[in-house]
Amino acid sequence: MRLVIARCSVDYAGRLSAHLPSATRLLLIKADGSVSVHADDRAYKPLNWMSPPCSLKEAEDNLWTVTNKAGEQLIITIEEILHDSSHELGVDPGLIKDGVEAHLQELLAERMEVLGEGWTLIRREYPTAIGPVDILCRNAAGGTVAIEMKRRAGIDAVEQLTRYLEFLNRDSTLAPVEGVIAAQTIAPQARTLAEDRGMRCVILDYDELRGIDNKEDRLF
Amino acid sequence: MRLVIARCSVDYAGRLSAHLPSATRLLLIKADGSVSVHADDRAYKPLNWMSPPCSLKEAEDNLWTVTNKAGEQLIITIEEILHDSSHELGVDPGLIKDGVEAHLQELLAERMEVLGEGWTLIRREYPTAIGPVDILCRNAAGGTVAIEMKRRAGIDAVEQLTRYLEFLNRDSTLAPVEGVIAAQTIAPQARTLAEDRGMRCVILDYDELRGIDNKEDRLF
DNA sequence: GTATTTATTTCGTGC
């Protein structure tokens, strides 16, 4: 990893055109060849960048050109270098995450009974013409139920489930299909809309879902 | 801006839980108080971060704690510091962009004929109770058409246009109103849904839109 | 201030 603090101007020509007037910035050149330009604010987003794979060419006159496969270019005109250091970092072991939507979906699929006795999984990510339904299952009476899962359900989740139900109900081998919104939190307006459309709303407790008879799956 | 290269482990406790095992990384502390942790790959995304406003507290035993208003925490355990430097950057003049959705909309409004001979603009950003329609126009037969524009159209664009059409069609001076999705790329599932709902899909070519009889608007 | 929309989104996953 190479860290350069420099007064520079930057031009990007690719999916759009962008220009950065002259100022002092951090240029971050990583081992994978990627380059990013950072100002002294915003933790997350660089002002400008080129994702790998790409190649950096430094011309003598302090003109850096970063090019990728698609022909997009980042042109950095260096006016003054204030700092320049390189560091050996090695491969990062990577981030370990816990508590995202996919995790919730796995847990619920393994424990359909939290929705009601006798409920059984048909499959996760059940495909339709407009995309996969998170969970398709059967209730105790044998009726088909489509479940839309979210960490936090908003109106968009209700709209999404509405579309799926519309398509699923055209399939005579499945119809009638009921809908369930399952989430850790459900926005009040989303609940109102969902119930207005005859959907059931279920609050999921993450610790409970993975805790009750699933102790061997715990991380601790 | 402070640049620290350190062997460290990191824990994030907030909207989710995440852990980074010990490794050598870049810690980027910016003037706005934000902190980000970078590995030696990926130009755009830090491994972990805390957006401003937040505060960094350095305990003597090399335990850094970054906290934000919501109580989320980033805990960095420093094992060895390999580099530590600070730099004065000043305020950045910021990025100047060209070629985004607003630009596409201007160009299409000036050249309605790309949608069909005899098509005429009624107005851009036509107001409705639920927000402005990108473009409202008339086709050769005199019928009203609402256009939803996107650089990349997804299902959300189709839903948006559906809502607009629902409201516009309640206005007897306009009804019946047809719908057009116009974008540089349209996701296949979005196209399926749009055509299912009787909307027309049009692919826009940016260079062609601004090139054909619009040379005076070119930048070069 | 909040809510909505955009993004050179990036990133993982299923097919």
Add this chain to the structure above:
DNA sequence: GCACGAAGTAAATAC
């Protein structure tokens, strides 16, 4: 490899 949806989305813009 493509397409789709999630993200600690973040960031900009409208209201």
